[in-house]
Amino acid sequence: MTPTSIGLTLADLEACFEGVIPSIISTADADGLPNISYLSHVAVVDDRHVALSNQFFAKTAANIRLNPHAMLLLVDARNSAQYRLELVFAHSLEAGPLFEHIALQIDASSAQVGMAGIMKLRNLDVFRVVSIEAIPSQVQTAELPRSKRNRLIGAARIAEAIAAETDADGIIDAMLEGLRTEFGFAHGLLLQLDGERNQLVAIGSMGYVPSGIGSEIPVDEGVIGAAAAGARLVKLSDMSRIRRFGAAVRDSSADENRTRAIPLPGMPDAMSQIAVPLIAAGLVRGVLFLESRDRIAFTGEDEAALSVIARQTAMALALSEKLSLEAEPQGLVRIQSPASEKTVQVVHHRFDDSVFINGDYVIKGVAGRLLASMLEQHQQSGRLEFTNREIRLDAVLKLPDFKDNLETRLLLLRRRLDEKRLPIRLTRLGRGRIGLFVEGRLLLSKDLA
Numbered sequence: 001m002t003p004t005s006i007g008l009t010l011a012d013l014e015a016c017f018e019g020v021i022p023s024i025i026s027t028a029d030a031d032g033l034p035n036i037s038y039l040s041h042v043a044v045v046d047d048r049h050v051a052l053s054n055q056f057f058a059k060t061a062a063n064i065r066l067n068p069h070a071m072l073l074l075v076d077a078r079n080s081a082q083y084r085l086e087l088v089f090a091h092s093l094e095a096g097p098l099f100e101h102i103a104l105q106i107d108a109s110s111a112q113v114g115m116a117g118i119m120k121l122r123n124l125d126v127f128r129v130v131s132i133e134a135i136p137s138q139v140q141t142a143e144l145p146r147s148k149r150n151r152l153i154g155a156a157r158i159a160e161a162i163a164a165e166t167d168a169d170g171i172i173d174a175m176l177e178g179l180r181t182e183f184g185f186a187h188g189l190l191l192q193l194d195g196e197r198n199q200l201v202a203i204g205s206m207g208y209v210p211s212g213i214g215s216e217i218p219v220d221e222g223v224i225g226a227a228a229a230g231a232r233l234v235k236l237s238d239m240s241r242i243r244r245f246g247a248a249v250r251d252s253s254a255d256e257n258r259t260r261a262i263p264l265p266g267m268p269d270a271m272s273q274i275a276v277p278l279i280a281a282g283l284v285r286g287v288l289f290l291e292s293r294d295r296i297a298f299t300g301e302d303e304a305a306l307s308v309i310a311r312q313t314a315m316a317l318a319l320s321e322k323l324s325l326e327a328e329p330q331g332l333v334r335i336q337s338p339a340s341e342k343t344v345q346v347v348h349h350r351f352d353d354s355v356f357i358n359g360d361y362v363i364k365g366v367a368g369r370l371l372a373s374m375l376e377q378h379q380q381s382g383r384l385e386f387t388n389r390e391i392r393l394d395a396v397l398k399l400p401d402f403k404d405n406l407e408t409r410l411l412l413l414r415r416r417l418d419e420k421r422l423p424i425r426l427t428r429l430g431r432g433r434i435g436l437f438v439e440g441r442l443l444l445s446k447d448l449a
Contacts, residue, residue, distance in 0.1 A: 240295075
C-alpha cells in the first residue's frame with residue numbers, strides 16, 4: 001500500500017514535526033480498549049516511517065507490543081491544518097544517529113525549564129506509515145508567511161564572501177552580514193570553544209545592544225552548549241512555554257563572580273532558536289546561534305544551509321589562524337600611543353586571568369592572560385608591537401596545545417576593548433601582527449585574589 005491515498009507525503013507535513021503543537025497517538029490493548037497520549041516529539045525517519053519519543057508513556061508502549069496498529073494526529077503549526085496517520089509498529093531504537101539527535105533536542109529543551117536529565121529519552125518507537133489523511137479543522141487559520149529567499153543561492157553567496165576574507169575579523173563579519181542580508185536573520189552570536197575552561201565565548205554578534213562580546217556559556221548547557229557537546233544542530237521552534245536560558249544566565253550572575261561575568265545577550269520574546277556547531281577536521285570549534293520572534297523561524301532548508309555555512313566558517317577561521325602564525329613581518333610600521341597625562345590603572349587577577357581597566361571588568365581566561373602579557377611588556381620596555389608567532393612561542397603564556405584559535409582570541413580582545421571604549425586598544429597591523437595603544441600612563445598590578 002502506498003503511504004498516502006490522497007497524494008500527501010511526509011515531506012508535505014514538515015511543520016507538523018517542529019514540536020510546536022503536541023501530537024496525539026491513539027492505541028488499543030489486546031481487548032480493543034483505547035488509550036490516548038500526547039507526544040513531545042515526532043520525527044521523520046524516511047519517506048515511509050516516523051519515530052515517536054518514548055519517555056513516560058508506559059501504557060502506550062505496552063499497547064503497541066500487544067497491538068501494533070496506531071493512529072497519529074498531527075497539527076501544522078503554521079495554519080492549524082490537521083492530518084491523521086495510520087501507523088504500524090516496526091521496531092524500537094535505543095541508539096544511533098536519529099536517537100542521539102532526538103535525545104539532544106529533548107535534553108536541550110528540558111534544560112530550558114530546569115528539568116535537565118528528568119525528561120530522558122528511553123527509546124524511539126519507529127512506525128511504518130500506512131496512510132495520510134487530511135481531516136477538517138474548525139480552527140484552521142491562514143498560513144504563516146514563509147521566506148521566499150533561495151537558501152542554496154544565499155548560502156553560496158555567503159560562502160563566497162567568507163572565502164574572500166583572510167583574517168578572523170573579516171570572516172566573522174562576512175558570515176553574520178550574509179545571514180542578515182541573504183537570509184533576513186537579525187539576531188545571532190558566533191561563539192568560540194575555549195577548551196581550557198570548557199566554555200563557549202562570544203566573539204561575533206549581530207542585533208544585540210550591548211553586543212555580548214566576551215559573554216560565556218558552559219559547554220553542554222542550554223541550546224548553545226548542547227550543540228557544542230553533541231556536535232549536532234539543536235533547534236527550538238516554539239518557546240512560548242519555555243523559560244529562556246539567557247534569562248537564567250543573567251539571574252545566576254548575581255553571585256560573588258558577578259563582576260567577572262559578561263551577560264549573554266538574548267531576546268526576551270524569542271520564539272525560535274537554533275544552534276549550529278562549527279566543525280572543522282572533525283572537531284567542534286564553536287557554535288553559530290540564531291534566534292527570532294517568529295515561531296518556526298528556522299526550516300529544514302535553513303538547517304541545511306546553516307550547517308554548510310557554519311562548516312565553511314570553521315574551516316576559514318582555521319586557515320586564517322594557520323596563515324597568521326606563518327606570516328613573516330614585512331615593512332614594520334612604528335606606532336605610537338596618543339599622548340596623555342591620565343593614569344590607566346590595570347589589575348590582572350592571576351587565579352582566573354581576569355583583567356580590570358580603571359575598575360571596569362574586561363576579559364578573563366587565555367584572552368586576559370594575553371592582554372596582561374602585552375601590557376606588562378609595554379610597561380617594562382614601552383613596546384607597542386607584537387606578532388602572533390612570538391605570542392604562540394612564549395612559554396610564559398602557557399597557551400593551550402591546540403593552535404586553532406589564537407587569532408580569534410585576539411579578535412575577542414580587540415572587539416571587547418573597542419566596545420568598552422577603554423584607554424587601551426588593540427589593532428591589526430597586518431597579517432599576524434598586533435598593535436597596542438595605551439592612552440595614558442600605564443600602572444599595571446597583579447593580584448592573586
